[in-house]
Amino acid sequence: MTAAERAARTEAADDLCRTAYDGLAGPRTGVALVAVGGYGRGELAPRSDLDVVLLHDDGVDPGALAGQVWYPLWDSGVRLDHAVRSTSEVLAAAAGDLKVALGLLDLRFLAGDPHLALRVRTTVLAQWRRDARTRLPQLRELVAARHLATGELAHAGVPDLKESQGGLRDACVLRALVATWLVDVPHVELERCRQDLLDVRDALHGLGARQGDRIGPEAWAPLAAGLGLDTPLAAQQRVRTAARRISHVSRLAWRRVDGALARPRNVGPRRPELHPVAPGVAIARDEIVLDRGARPADDPTLLLRACAEAAERDLLLAPATAARLVRECGPLPEPWPSQAREVMVRLLAAGRGLLPVWETLEQVGGLDRILPEWEQIRTLPHASTIHRFTVDRHSVETCIEAASLIRQVARPDVLLVAALLHDIGKGQAGDHARVGAPVACATAVRMGFGDDEAGLVAGLVRHHLLLARLATSRDLDDPATVAELRAGVGSEAELDLLLALTEADARATSPKAWTPWRAGLVRHLVATTRASLADAAPVPVPREEAVEIPWQVRHDCAEVSVAVRQHESGATVTVVSGDRVGLLADVAAMLAVQGTSVRAARAWTDDGFGVSQWEVADQFLDAALLRQRLLGIIDGRIDPAARLRTRAGHHPARLEPSVAVRPGASHSATVLEVRAEDRPGVLHRVCAALADLKVSVRSAHVDTLGPQATDVFYLQELGAGALTDDRAAAAAHGVRAALSADGAEGAVGTERFRHG
Known part of the structure; x- marks a missing residue:
């Protein structure tokens, strides 16, 4: 399925509509047949409806015109979503209903009076731009509610190509944001991803009438065949990669909308002011950019420094800035200098601000420079349905959760790097914890950690499932359970790190993976083992399940x-x-x-x-x-x-x-x-x-x-x-x-x- 095939389907539908309209017996001026929505954009999927409106001037009585148009179309067998509206009704509906307004932004003339169609389209666009400052907050609430209901296309187990976050509906919203003239988006990249998802939707519709726009687990294999891909995993990666890009562009656009709405109309200099915040790094209009004196070619740490400033301040890392840094910054020496390692740890410890910055790095190719091992888990789905995210996003979420626990450990830098790399062995044959441990060790050495710290990172990766497994499946009062845990940790400090990593990993997985019940079991086992590691006699530890006999x-x-x-x-x-x-x-x-x-x-x-x-x-x-x-x-x-x-x-x-x-x-x-x-x-x-x-x-x-x-x-x-x-x-x-x-x-x- 290609854009050319969609264009051919659209042209065939246009011919049907024109033929139906040409048979009208009635006024030829002040009446027009127009396409709206997906049909208006010329993106008909194999099972799409034809969304059409018969427009007429307020002074023109359409009479029986509608029936004369609809019956030939019904007889042709097409699925029709139709309406008859006067120009005043259309403009009132666009002013009162966001969904109607969004559909009318894609209005396209089919037959009849072209001047009427042009006049309505121009008025709708002007109305949209005039009212943008009051309507965009409403639109954002509508989008957020849809995202909450449908999840993320890049991570959902059964994604919806149209409605999920990062799907086709979001791409349409981005076009509407651009139409306000308040913000701009990277059109070429957005259009490429949108066409990718349209190709996938066409192939999905070709699998059967019941498929709709949702991709069930059983559909990935035939979908891969329909797209000419080798494996179901390749089909997943194609869909999830395009969705990530649309999600990233969407987050960027909405942050810029917020900035535009916060600024008074027509106030302030055209050129944004720069506020330096670190060597070579400045803030301009709530975005991290390069300062005027920055020399990326002479400062290989500048990319990481800009990322850390953006994440810590919860600001956008301007994509153009990130792309320039990736192009011009020299490679970091191996092992990294202490300054680079410290900035990397700051980035990982930034909490929620890490996610958008990490996404920007991924989109501009920065992760290939900083962490080439990441490619192994990029867009990789988890085998277990309990996980909310793909492996790479789960690893970032684990870092975000670990950032809230760094006060509980002696080596927060080790915790954060282990959180980032704990699943780096997935996607390869064998136990991912065992496979990932040497990869994590080598990565930590390259980042400039000493052998002892790198070994500690590797040990945490190797044993990151041990504590949860023992706590939920063994008798916590049996010395053999404590002995098995002690075999995986060598000190109280390492035990504290493993506890924090276990909690962060579970919280990033799903709410069901870290309930108060499980937390109590894990902490009880840790307390018992800590006493054992300290060579002290185990002391009674209060447990949530301690019960007084009635x-x-x-x-x-x-x-x-x-x-x-x-x-x-x-x-x-x-x-x-x-x-x-x-x-x-x-x-x-x-x-x-x-x-x-x-x-x-x-x-x-x-x-x-x-x-x-x-x-x-x-x-x-x-x-x-x-x-x-x-x-x-x-x-x-x-x-x-x-x-x-x-x-x-x-x-x-x-x-x-x-x-x-x-x-x-x-x-x-x-x-x-x-x-x-x-x-x-x-x-x-x-x-x-x-x-x-x-x-x-x-x-x-x-x-x-x-x-x-x-x-x-x-x-x-x-x-x-x-x-x-x-x-x-x-x-x-x-x-x-x-x-x-x-x-x-x-x-x-x-x-x-x-x-x-």
Whole structure:
């Protein structure tokens, strides 16, 4: 699909419209048929409507003219979006409705009275320019609301070519901004990206009537074939690269609109004043530019210095300035001088101001000069749907999050560089943390870090997933867990860095990746490990899940206590009773029957009592009702298996579960790790299968991220002690059978109620 094909489609549609209009029996002056919107721009996609308006002067009665035009077009089979409007109605609609005004800016004459069409178009444009200062803030609110609803085309899992940020609608808005004469944009580059997206939309429409403008995951392969590209990844990169450019130009244009609106009309010198802020760097009209005495060829650090000033001050780095610096600045010596390294760290520590500056660097080719390794992850999509952004944008977001944590670490420079490079190994074969560590080390050395600091950066990259994994899938009170973490960190300072990197990485991933629950687990593990690293006896650390045993349970172990604490993102359900085999299965069944989504959970024993805390998505739970349901399950009056079988059909498993024993993960228990799709009853099935085998669950650690649940159970025999190899294998087999499609019902039978 090419611009020539779109032009041919438009010409064919124009011929249909002219032919229909030529058959009119009525006035020939004061009436005109015009195209608006995408048809007005001559950008008809294969499944686009024809947006047309029959214009007439206020003194001309169109009578039956409209029907004479529309019926031939309907008979031809085209999809028609039509209206009949007088000139005063059109101008009033343009003045009162931004969407109408935007569509009329692309008005194009088709047939009839050309003078009428020209007069209306000229008046609409004049009206748009006259009212720009009052209408552009409204337009910005409209654009922001659309972006919030549709996400970014460069990063969305199912992007919308038209409505998403950086899509075709934004390109039209940019044309409207230019039409105000308040700002300008790089037309050639914008038009190239717009044509790229139009080509993609044409190819997408060619895949079928149901595609619309949204690209589902299954569409990338046929879309690549339609565009003549080798791989689905190449198609993604083409779309996301064009969208990034449009987003960048759009952010630049809106910042300049803000500056133009803030300046009084026709006030001030034509030439902007320069305010020097650093050697060779100045501010002009809220943009970072070069000072008059700047000599880029003699100052290889000037590019980084200009970037840091723009990011720290949250100002635009003028694209023309950035492009000149990339062209003229000499290469930095290797290793970088300390001044360059310090300025780079300032740039990374700038917080939100980093993003627009980094985007400008990318657009002008500056990243190739500063960080050639970046090309490996540029526009690379994440394999996990939990991520909001592509790998490169996620890395920048991690830096932004890390910038707010630098007060908590002894080496903020190391933290920020590690945050930038933590995913640099993605896109290559193998574990990205292992692959990325030597790349990060070499990059840090080139930046001028010493061997020790570069090794610290590499270690953080190598272990950036370790802390979160252990905290959410291991018993935090087991010495083996602390020993495994200590193997990855060598000092308290490194542990603090790893904690900050873990938090920044999670926050940059998605809100679900750093909940208060997870933060509490991570910090508890860090506190325990810090005491161990300091060669001090571990001290009791208060935990969010610490629970006082209710008095009624202390007096009667058969009693059951259920408490619910609501919070902003859901609720915490705490259940306490006398410890026994099957208790955890009963509680999991209670929540499954309730239909509550479990996000995370922990269970442990406390002096003969079984305690479990469950983070759930439902805010409106009644503790008394939950307790009655739990008692009904314990007494055998409620059969959870029967109820869950009814629901299972709505949540078919797409992947076989993974059930594995982790040897050496604990000195006193057998650790069983279960990975399965997050669907109703998973926890109940696992716990019920273990109860059937009369296996005691000493502690459980449940975590749900995206579509997958990762559950880790510390198992012991009833008389305490780890399971034998045979018993561990039997436990793994029983759980696997309970979760498989064939064994889901049989493993959750009523036998368990006899010993539960």
